[in-house]
Amino acid sequence: MSDMITADLVDLDLSADTKEAAARALAERMAAKGRVTDLEGFLADVAAREAQMPTGLDGGIGIPHCRSAHVTEPTLAFGRSAAGIDFGAPDGPADLVFLIAAPAGADDAHLTILSSLARQLMNAEFTAALRSVDDPGRAAALIRGEAAEDAEASEEAPAAERTGAAPAPGPASASPSAAAPSSEDSAAGAGGAGRRAAARGPPPPGPPGGGGGRAGGGGGGGPLGSSPAPRWGGAGAGPAGAAADTTAPAAASGGADRPPFRIVAVTSCPTGIAHTYMAAESLENAGREAGVEVVVETQGSAGFTRLDPAVIAAADGVIFAHDVPVRDKERFAGKPTVDVGVKAGINRPGELITEVRGKAARGEATTAAAPTPVERAGEAGEGYGTKLRKWLMSGVSYMVPFVAAGGLLIALGFALGGYKINKAPSVMDHFVWTQTDSWAALLFQIGGVAFAFLVPVLAGYIAYGMADRPGLVPGFVGGSIALTINAGFLGGLAAGLIAGGVVMAIQKVRIPQALRGIMPVVVIPLISSAVVGFLMFVVIGKPIASAQKGMTDWLNGLTGTNAILLGALLGLMMCFDLGGPVNKVAYTFATAGIAVSNPSDSAMKIMAAVMAAGMVPPLAMALATTVRGRLFTQTERENGKAAWVLGASFISEGAIPFAAADPLRVIPSAMAGGAVTGALSMAFGATLRAPHGGIFVVPLIGNPFLYLIAIAAGVCVTTALVVALKTLRKAAPGTAVPEAGANAQMASADRKQPVAA
Incomplete structure (x- = not known):
């Protein structure tokens, strides 16, 4: 098995200024080595994963990643940016970028190695070493978990020799200069990265390879690919790990005769490659700092090992940090539980531990069945x-x-x-x-x-x-x-x-x-x-x-003004929350009408109006960023390029970045254009049997030319309104767009804010 990362896959002077450009630059290195067979197809898969949830993490780290049919073998590429690149992290741009590519059918061993890297990223010494290293070969060796003095030999050695079972030193032992970078190196870490690393505080107690509730798992130590079984305390972690796990909890608990507070946790993310294991590492590190024993079950792509029932029974509380349903969730019923998204487990583990301890102290143990998949996304006390x-x-x-x-x-x-x-x-x-x-x-x-x-x-x-x-x-x-x-x-x-x-x-x-x-x-x-x-x-x-x-008969009887008003109403609903509940109500209403072998003409007109209106917001934002780019930020202009394709494909969510940044101008403008398009589509009598597809199903549309005119009219209305409203907007005196450095300096404050899962 060849190394997932070599010197050829390292760029210590990454010049990209956007996350898309960074992914392309690193992916081109993968393609040059034959690891990626279709560059554009692979980048599309990366973008699709990025659309699910930003891949930026606190501490100046970006981890774009995906599983793709265009990847021949699990591969890592690493880039270091001097200016910083926005990956959506709360504390600002990332200067360390890891592009993780996994084949669609990657085996468990490869995915375990990928998860090990994710754990290492939670180790401050490891990231500091990467910020100070000045040789691509040494950087690749650090990421592989090899000693720096073996880096050159490792680049030459056969793959089988590099992936043996023998333990290798963790990244902290790579070299004196790497393990303990100078203050100048840390401060110069591109775009304020050194300040972010310092803001993370000292590394957790114990060496990188020990501690936590996982034998050898704490701090990301050990060679890439180690996957110890979860257990209580430091059993099997070695003397150092055991010491870290037995002394601190006892001290924090108020006496050696009092057992430490014990927490079991489950982490998972949609891809199951990076966030899953980063959240686990973050929770374990926070547990050591708080004197709490934490054992984590990572439900990732490499499969998962269920926690021992005895471990669950002995736990005092449960933390779920997940973006996909927890498997066999009923095992944890009857215990105080905190249920959040996976990024909360990465960004604010200390708060989660404090919260679950508080619930345990108040006796808020659940006695009924575990929360359902929908309830986990809710807030306490919701109606x-x-x-x-x-x-x-x-x-x-x-x-x-x-x-x-x-x-x-x-x-x-x-x-x-x-x-x-x-x-x-x-x-x-x-x-x-x-x-x-x-x-x-x-x-x-x-x-x-x-x-x-x-x-x-x-x-x-x-x-x-x-x-x-x-x-x-x-x-x-x-x-x-x-x-x-x-x-x-x-x-x-x-x-x-x-x-x-x-x-x-x-x-x-x-x-x-x-x-x-x-x-x-x-x-x-x-x-x-x-x-x-x-x-x-x-x-x-x-x-x-x-x-x-009765409802079907009413729809079939709609003609003239009534039909046009219905089209306008559906257009307003489709553009109100851009893929949210109101949008889904309108879409479901339309699809229910054509979900029969012989839908009525009215039902097909409604479906046509709904799809046309849903295409308007992203297309209008794309057009607005093209004709008046100076009214939008650089990130919005980049999003505008993607919005052309998303809008043409009937993906209303393509306008969400614009609506989130400026809702009072974007949403009303989008609703106005959607209403115009919906009304015109109904007035023109356009029909559609397909529930999706955008412009790609135009040959299946009745009156396609007039249908496209209706869409164009709505796009023009929304674009004109957005441009006019943004032009009239007056910036508050003394304000300016914050630079990357300012974002970095605000890292500590941003970390205190909850992150949406």
Whole structure:
């Protein structure tokens, strides 16, 4: 196995001024070594990951990363910037940039090595050494965890010799100059990086390889690739690690005879490569400083080792720092719990530890089932209205991919075979490889099968959002019944809410210990499905079916002014929160109308108006940054380039960066343009069978030329309003755009602020 990073993959004078340019510069080095087969495809995957959540971290670190089919083997590239590059970190620009590339099917060993780097980044000595090193080979050796004096030999040695199991010194032992950089080096760390490193405080007690709740895991010490099993204390960590774990907790707890406070934690992120392990390391380091024992279960891409049940049973509190659902979350029920996003685990671990200790002191242990996937994103004390919205959005978010896949397949079937393709016989009975109509029928029938899942998936995942996995069975059953009785979309909503409520009620019933093992797999599915089925078939099914038919008839009767007003209203909703709940309500309303084999003409007009309006905000922001670039920051101008593609693809979220920076000017302007486009689309009678696709499904649109005119009109309206409002804006006297150095000096204050997950 070749090294993931060599001197050729290190740029100590990275000249890029944006995160996109930095990723490209480092990716070009990967491509030159044959590690990346398609540069543009790989960069698109990096950008997609970056769009999920900024990859900047406190301390001047940027870690763009992704898993990609265009990567041949796990690879690291490192760049050091003199000016600093904005990766969205709270404390300002990053001067240390690590581009992490993992193949789509990377094996566990490779991903474990990637996770080890993520842990090292939490070690202040390691980052200080990287800021002072002046040779690419030495930098690569530091990142690999090798001694500096072995760097040159390592570059020459066979791969098998470099990846053996023998432990290697941690980065702190690389060399005297690297381990203890001079004050000049630290202060000169590009763009204020030295000040950020100093602001992080001294390194945690004990050597880089010891301490924490992980044997050998603390501080990122040891060679890349070590993956010790989680356990209490410093067992197996070596004498130094043990000392760090036994003396500090006892002192902090008020006496040697009193056991330390114990916390178990779970960390995870969407990619499972970097943030997962950085949060674990940050929590463990904060635990050592607070005299608390912390054991972390990292649920990353390399798989995960479940915490020993005895470890969980002995814990005094639980911290979940995650952006994807915690697996087997019920294991932690009954303990004081803090539930946050993964970046909170990285940026403010001390606050989380203090919070969970406070909950334990107040006896706030949960006795019911663990929080559901939707509840974990909420705030304490939020009302049922907020929870209801989140439950409904849970179902919608899982339903939308079925809508997109099924709708596009059906639309392609009609495009190839004409509007009579729905009368074609089953392809099981008749399929001719050389006939276009057969392929059209195949696409149409596959799309129809996908559409058949819409209501059951909606109902099932509404119930899942309310009651976790036990809600899936009655939710799917209720959704299927809604289809059977022609209750449609409204029936699915009702079935999901009923199923979740029934399961939550059953879970509150106290049952004997002997029966608890069969509750999730027998009792809850049986009782909840029976209750939901009875209510849907006998009690509420017929009224809901009648309401669904009435709404359909009303839509079919819309003409003239009423249709135009509806188009304007839908346009306003699509542009109000750019992918948020109001946007999703309008989109779901439109997709529900075409989620049948033969949608009405009115339903297809509504779908066309909704998609057209949703394209307006990002396209308008892209146009505004092009025609009046001086009104926008450099970052916004870069975002404007991406907004062209996002808007053309019907991704309204492409305008979010602009709305977040200037909501009072951008959002009203976007709503005005969306209303114009929605009204014109309805007035022109444009129709659309596909629920997604943007300009790429224009051939499937009725009256495509007028449809594009409607979009262009809305884009022009929004652009004109944004430019006019920004031009009229007067900057407050004495204000100026802060420079990178100012951001760096504000690091300590920014770190105190919570970070959105």
